[in-house]
Amino acid sequence: MWRVGTVVALHDETATARTITLEVSDWPGHVAxxxxxxxxxxxxxxxxxxxxxxxxxxxxxxxxEITVERLPNGEVSPYLTQELTLxxxxxxxxxxxxxxxxxxxxTEPILLIAGGxxxxxxxxxxxxxxxxxxxxxxxxxxxxxxxxxxxxxxxxQTLSDHNLSIGVTYAYTRAAPKxxxxxxxxxxxxxxxxxxxxxxxxxxxxxxxxxSFVENATDLLIAAGYSRxxxxxxxxxxxxxxx
Amino acid sequence: MNSPxxxxxxxxxxxxxxxxxxxxxxxxxxxCAHCGAIKRxxxxxxxxxxxxxxARCAVCEHILLRLVSAHQHMFLDARGLTYLRLNV
Numbered sequence: 513m514w515r516v517g518t519v520v521a522l523h524d525e526t527a528t529a530r531t532i533t534l535e536v537s538d539w540p541g542h543v544a545x546x547x548x549x550x551x552x553x554x555x556x557x558x559x560x561x562x563x564x565x566x567x568x569x570x571x572x573x574x575x576x577e578i579t580v581e582r583l584p585n586g587e588v589s590p591y592l593t594q595e596l597t598l599x600x601x602x603x604x605x606x607x608x609x610x611x612x613x614x615x616x617x618x619t620e621p622i623l624l625i626a627g628g629x630x631x632x633x634x635x636x637x638x639x640x641x642x643x644x645x646x647x648x649x650x651x652x653x654x655x656x657x658x659x660x661x662x663x664x665x666x667x668x669q670t671l672s673d674h675n676l677s678i679g680v681t682y683a684y685t686r687a688a689p690k691x692x693x694x695x696x697x698x699x700x701x702x703x704x705x706x707x708x709x710x711x712x713x714x715x716x717x718x719x720x721x722x723x724s725f726v727e728n729a730t731d732l733l734i735a736a737g738y739s740r741x742x743x744x745x746x747x748x749x750x751x752x753x754x755x
Numbered sequence: 756m757n758s759p760x761x762x763x764x765x766x767x768x769x770x771x772x773x774x775x776x777x778x779x780x781x782x783x784x785x786x787c788a789h790c791g792a793i794k795r796x797x798x799x800x801x802x803x804x805x806x807x808x809x810a811r812c813a814v815c816e817h818i819l820l821r822l823v824s825a826h827q828h829m830f831l832d833a834r835g836l837t838y839l840r841l842n843v
Contacts, residue, residue: 513773549770563767608769610842611781611797724760744797747763 514551515539519600520575525663528582529629530593531567534602539574542566544640545613545633545718545746548578548606552588562588565632565720565746566607567664569639579663581629612718612746616644620716621709624652625699625729627721631663633746634720638678642671651679653707655699655725658687681707698725704732711737720746765799768808771822775831778841786837789817796839 517534524530546566553559568577582593596602614622614637622641624634631654641650656662662682672680683703684696694703709715717738719729726747733743765781772780781797792814799810799819807823812835819835833839 547766547770561770563770605770605773608773609766609781609797610779611795612764612766723762727760745764746766748767749761749763749803 514603514605517576517602517604519596519598519602522596522598525579526661528593528661529579529663530582531577531579532592532596533568533575533577534604535575536604537574539576540607541572542570542576542607543610543613543615544569544636546607546609546636547633548576548604548608550578550588550592551603551605552591553603560588563608563748565636567632567635567639569636569643571643579629579632579635612720612744614640614716614718616640616646618716619646619648621713622648622650623708623715623717623733624650625708625717625719625721625733626652626654627725627729628656628661629663630719630721630725630746630748632720634718635664637718638668638671641678642675647677649677649679651681651708653681653683653699653703655683655685655721657685659684659689679707683707699729699732701732701735704729704736708733708736711739715742717743718746719743721748723747723749761804762800762802762811765796765801765810767801767803768810768822769797771808771824775822775829776841778843780839780841783839783841785819785839787812787815787817787819788835788837790815791837 515536517536520535521533547563549561549563551561564578566576567579580589580592583589626634668680671678683699688696719726726745769781783796786793798813800813802809810820821832823830
């Protein structure tokens with residue numbers, strides 16, 4: 513079932529990513545971690561469908577936020593990040609998915625691992641955790657190309673500065689800030705051992721990012737003693753060749 | 756050809772499958788008809804490069820389900836699943 517969302521706010525997260533707030537009058541509510549499908553239709557009838565994770569926490573004001581990263585040769589993301597304006601209407605389907613979600617009833621330690629824009633559904637979990645003042649301790653390991661590519665930077669900074677139950681570790685893959693202790697590179701066993709929970713605490717993990725990133729992170733977690741049953745993954749590709 | 760790193764998760768097909776199933780498919784448990792592995796549909800490897808969607812077993816990579824839209828029809832081939840247990 514397709515709904516209609518009206519663009520009510522636009523906010524640039526980075527030079528290439530934009531957060532879009534949609535008002536959806538018949539929105540049934542969502543769970544942190546779910547996604548929506550957006551459908552764009554050209555005047556000639558050609559349509560393209562893409563999936564975007566919801567960044568906002570569940571709420572009752574019929575609004576959702578998605579954050580879209582512009583892909584160089586993308587068919588949909590350049591439009592969403594550069595041409596969309598306030599008041600525009602978008603067709604959407606959702607909320608979708610009941611597996612890659614975090615619910616407030618979960619009290620075990622939570623490990624979130626994000627690669628690039630894989631942070632989006634994990635941010636919904638962090639925001640929901642903060643909004644409900646839940647007791648589950650969270651750790652986020654966030655892999656980004658460079659400091660300028662971090663989404664929700666100020667919000668994450670404030671959270672990790674003022675809240676002991678949310679720990680944030682950044683891993684830079686191309687360029688790190690000056691004096692950063694770790695040279696740029698992808699997530700490795702050492703970072704897993706310092707930025708995650710000891711496996712004997714029985715954490716549940718949510719890993720979201722490009723497929724190769726998710727494979728690497730999942731293998732490292734299993735090598736560190738994590739149980740595969742408690743690792744939930746969401747992979748995305750730059751492909752999404754869907755109609 | 757499916758290279759090892761160009762698949763997504765069953766989750767990525769959930770929107771398309773919601774046009775067929777009234778219940779959430781991602782949390783449904785399915786048994787692979789080839790190797791017998793029982794996994795959530797969300798854990799399947801999903802290939803979207805074909806004309807349509809192909810879900811493969813995360814353990815043995817055999818095809819679980821294919822979904823193709825053509826004109827006014829959708830073709831669903833789920834013979835790779837012995838069963839799919841949906842949460843009511």
